[in-house]
Amino acid sequence: MSSDSRTLFPHARTAQPARTAQPDPRPAPALPRVLSIAGTDPTGGAGTAADLKSITAAGGYGMAAVTAVVAQNTHGVRDIHLPPATVLTAQLEAVSDDVELEAVKTGMLGTAEIIDAVETWLRAHPPRVLVIDPVMVATSGDRLLAGEAEQAMRRLCRLATAITPNLDELAVLTGEAPARTESEALAQAERFAAETGVAVVVKTGHLDTRAITTTWVPAGGGTGHAVRTTRVDTTSTHGTGCSLAAALATRLGAGDDPRTALAWASRWLHEAIQHGAALQVGGGNGPVDHGHLGRRLAAAGSAAPWLGPDAVPARLEAPADLHPAPADGPAPTHGSAPAVAPVGPWTAALWEAGAPLAAAIDDSGFVAALVDGSLPEEQFSVYLAQDAHYLQRYSRALAALAASAPDDEARAFWSASSRTCVETEMELHHSWLAPRPEAATLPVGPVTSAYTDFLLARALGSPHVVGAAAALPCFWLYAQVGAGLPEVPADHPYRDWLLTYRDPDFVEGVRGALVIVERELAVASPEVRADAARDFLLACRHELEFFEQARR
Template sequence: MPHVLSIAGSDPSGGAGIQADLKAIAANGGYGMAALTALTAQNTQGVRAVHVPPADFLRAQLDAVGDDIRIDAVKVGMLADVEVIRTVAAWLRDTQPPIVVLDPVMIATSGDRLLHPDAERELRSLLSLATVVTPNLAELAVLVGHEVTDWADALTAARELSAAMGTAVLVKGGHLPGDEAPDALIDTAAGTHAEFPGARIRTANTHGTGCSLSAALATRLATGDDPATAVRAARAWLRESLRAADDLEIGRGHGPIHPFSGLWARGGVETRPTPEEVAAAWWDETAAIRRDIDALPFVRALAGGTLDRDAFVFYLAQDALYLREYARVLAEASRLAPTPDEQAFWAEAAHGAIRGELELHASWLTPETGVSGATFAAEPAPATVAYLDHLRAVAFGGDYATVIAAVLPCFWLYTDLGERLHTGAFGAAPRDPRHPYASWLATYADPAFAEATRQAVAHVAAAAARADDTGRERMRRAFLASSAHERAFFAAPVARAVV
């Protein structure tokens, strides 16, 4: 990120000066700093008063920043008098920043001269220290000492100024009459003559456009863009900001541009959650589902050792059908995974579901043959069909983040239930080796599965934190839908017997 220092006056209404510069720098990807050359009392209707702090205080500001922070570019704006101009010039010579963009603030939009003639002469001598100078047509005329009446005159004057000062000149055509508002970058030493046409954007809210463009240009140059590319990018941002200027409705005069309109439209203003915040919020949203699971007759009877064997075998048979398809969804997650680490994790989870968990199921269902066709001979129950249809639909969509959100409850809810079974949340019976389903319950609290769950939560939460609002909400819905299917799956063995 480039560090850009604005040396300019202050506008308390926020539309011009350092306030505009800092917004422009931020909007173009830089870190903005500011040294104040003047304090103004102004608003969108005009300037009421100007106070110029002592020049030695300005130098103290510049030295304080330069002594501590790397400066990649400097934008120079309003310099109120000869002493201020000389102070800035001396500091530039002492520090020699790599990029200096000088916006020669000399003529107000009304046409009034802002500087005394001696200050204008002193400012002209500052041009040779600049990388790029960005005058409007009236300022260009003052700098070259003759009238500039049309665009052809402007290009000629820009070449003259560039040759005389040894600097690039970005001449701005916004004050031309008519429907076009072109700009041009002229650098006689480099042989650059790049013109940038553009239709005039019809708005009265143009306060601070010169400040903003020069600050944006300094930032773009500091990122490493060549001059023409930097101008093109800065202009594109400025024009976008001008098109949205009327939306701000600031003040009763000439309002400012809307420097963040594009950023807000593309990215919004809501902060993204951290992975930890995502995990905590989603887990909280399953609280009612987890309470319902705890209260299910199947879970209570399983914990207490009173569960009918037929209900248990029914559950295992349905779980075998589920795991076979679940493994395929995990494999799809592995195929879609963006990193080798995630690819390996989901592939190992798919392998574990087939080799580890299904073999345990077969030890109860088909002990003579192991995992075979007979293991999957049961008729799928409605809850099983619904859950698998949900997972297949998500997997078919091909959205990696949503797929892993959908498979997460099978990790997370099972691990949570197993850990609480083994810590006595359901009484002492699950830890009794004489429990009829002791070997099965032991798998719920398997440390390896707990670690796999931790990794699954981390992968899903990280993906959700990276996603935009729409993608994160899609993930959340898939996660909660799977959690609800988990509840129905646990309810099915006893519900079927009741029906």
């Protein structure tokens, strides 16, 4: 270190005292402390930038040691500067001399000298969790490391808790031809894991399949834990390897078991990929949206009213007075044609006003995955457990509507609907939840309570048409979701659920509810009509929250 350097950094030392292993008297940290060892990306999509965002998203405190300064953007790499390995070693020792680490993640290392420096440091300071993203082969298939560096990477990988290679990198590590199928890739990973005692995460994103699988092959080989998602039609996939590895390291560092950690990281990344294009960063292969999950959960906790004071006029004199209610977030991408048509001008106005919310439900992560079959089973189980609680309370609200109905036709309809909730729909819940006691015993959640309390209050304390309008979305919007596929495949995991809500009897029930609401709105006072419209829209929003609660 030069004298100038000491002047600029008066506390810097040329040599650090040896560390001695002593019990740490401090309490366990609130967040896992995770170090990324990787190159840079000035556009933020990959390398240390992506790692730090991923670590934060996964619930950790991120740190970074830079191996390479890379001039790149979404179109490609322009230049690379590799600082001396001594500079990297100084960074690593500066961290380990001061900070206890729960996890380390490595990315681009570049040369045998850099890899050796990282290996030397890791052997001197073995972390509790080490996830290695062995950056060896580009997506294009080009080799990124010289021969001796590849050998050094093979040695380094043997120190890892888990490695996260792409299929070409897995082939280089095993000395075999690149896998062409998932089963070939899993077989390669099992051989590597059995030989090295290092877990392998097998990613099938580069295979030409609609379904994407990420599988944890345990150290020593054996049966893996697979997480399945659906391919997203997007070019915003820059940095996905970095991001997955960093998130995985963080969740493992936080104490998650491999199955839980991989499931969290894979599903978080899938959501980040889905929303990456909306960032509008660059004109090439853009980044993923590392922060989407966090913003979604923050929005779910907002105390802002769902409907402003001007969303519905105080008096509804005519259907044209009712305008579409704004939905939170970006404009939905789906159309809003109803699967069950309105039966008159008032129900047509309700649909038009609620169309943004109906489209937001179609676009929601839960419903989209439910319809395409990629929804994780545990999320569906949480949803059904809450739906069982919901239906018990909803049936009471329908019974209250029957008691206050203005005529025999409405009384008979609501009474029959109340019985159907218990007899037909609850049977679906029992058949799914009975073999899953951990879900079946879930208590009622706050989202479910809020919705059912709202419905019961309207059914018991408001004019009949107001309660009927509040109950209508549970009919109408479920038919909309049930119609999300032109035809339900025989092997669809949620086929029974979808068929329940596209069944002709259920569709006829939706029409029955529409007829009652249309008739009663036509003769209601303008003030009561306004209350009914507002509660219809609030119930639509409750439906969106109800579906999404399983992803929170």
